Amino acid sequence: MLDERELATRPIVQESVQHNARTVSNIRALTASLFGVAAGTLGLESFPGFIFYAVGTAVVSVLIFAFKAESNPKAYFWRPLQDLWAGDMFGGLMSFVLTWTLLYNLAKA
Template structure:
């Protein structure tokens, strides 16, 4: 188990990075599913449905970078 001094020297903790990466992956998977379902419920087909999905996916990606949510 690393000591307090080790965390001060190298503050990046591998377990935290793995957890954050999994959380971001879950966020992307859940929002992708919800956006697909929303497009289907709204009856958007073909290009309209794809553009709806793509615009919302781009919005979520932009928000993760703007809010500096990183692994």
């Protein structure tokens, strides 16, 4: 109910919301496979690998916040906590695991 009032008084542009979500998820997918490359090259196993992924995703969130959202995520994301910081955190996990295992086998075994 609160959201509805908020949307009626300050409407948002659906097209921009979609564009932003697509941009962020593209960045996440690309960087997730990069983190897999790094984790596999370093030879991380089990928990350290996933911790590495979490730290890397947080760093990418900060980079988007600083360079793309101009330190003002409210202007570009409807719910910044969900769309920028926490959401999509696990979207790139599968590509991370894919390149992680591949590079681990290439560089280690």
